[in-house]
Amino acid sequence: MNPTLFFYTLFLVFIITIGTIATSEDVVYDVTGKKVLNNVPYYIGPVVWAKGGGIKLTDTKNKKKVCPFYPVQDPAEVNVGGQFSFTLVAKQEYLLTSHILGIDSGYSKSSCDQSTFWQIHDAEAKAPSNLMTTGGSFDSSETCFQVVDYPKPTSSKVHSYMLQHCPSFCGAGPHTCFNVSIHEEKGVRYLASSGTPFEFVFQKVK
Numbered sequence: 001m002n003p004t005l006f007f008y009t010l011f012l013v014f015i016i017t018i019g020t021i022a023t024s025e026d027v028v029y030d031v032t033g034k035k036v037l038n039n040v041p042y043y044i045g046p047v048v049w050a051k052g053g054g055i056k057l058t059d060t061k062n063k064k065k066v067c068p069f070y071p072v073q074d075p076a077e078v079n080v081g082g083q084f085s086f087t088l089v090a091k092q093e094y095l096l097t098s099h100i101l102g103i104d105s106g107y108s109k110s111s112c113d114q115s116t117f118w119q120i121h122d123a124e125a126k127a128p129s130n131l132m133t134t135g136g137s138f139d140s141s142e143t144c145f146q147v148v149d150y151p152k153p154t155s156s157k158v159h160s161y162m163l164q165h166c167p168s169f170c171g172a173g174p175h176t177c178f179n180v181s182i183h184e185e186k187g188v189r190y191l192a193s194s195g196t197p198f199e200f201v202f203q204k205v206k
């Protein structure tokens, strides 16, 4: 091979590699290694389904009916939980990490639930004000989230993520991102803006 052609080929390989890294790193993958689709229902649950199952909505807290609802982790590990659509503010085919999105429960279970988007009312407050609930409106500071790679994944075989709440990315609010974490109260595992970050995987709804 002549030197010019050699360097040209090397350059081309370099460009292709950079391109592949740049596009593949951003995309979110489900538990089977397939790209997660934007605005399509998925189950979300822990990497090891030992401390409970997937995330579902509950309309009950401390044996009282509540409105809006709370996303909680199903105590039974066999349960995949509810279906949730992660919807990027920007129009995209696949879900991307570090991009602003809303999480939609997809349907209204009762008349009290005007909107189905997950929200955190006051991320800097203590529970219950910093607990995740439904009832938010899309693309507002309360419903502003992003998916990021879990920093120290439990397993190297699956892609696991955590959710961050970044109010100021969508409107007014604290100029920081809060890790969405498990907040346990009376044995119920809620989602909140403080505590141990919740590491989760996406599982496609069949």
Ligand SMILES: *[C@@H]1O[C@H](CO)[C@@H](O)[C@H](O)[C@H]1NC(C)=O
Residues within 6 Å of the ligand: 151, 177, 178, 179, 197
């Ligand atoms: C979010 O979680 C990561 C990983 O556990 C941690 O390094 C970081 O300090 C946390 N951030 C906040 C604001 O708690």
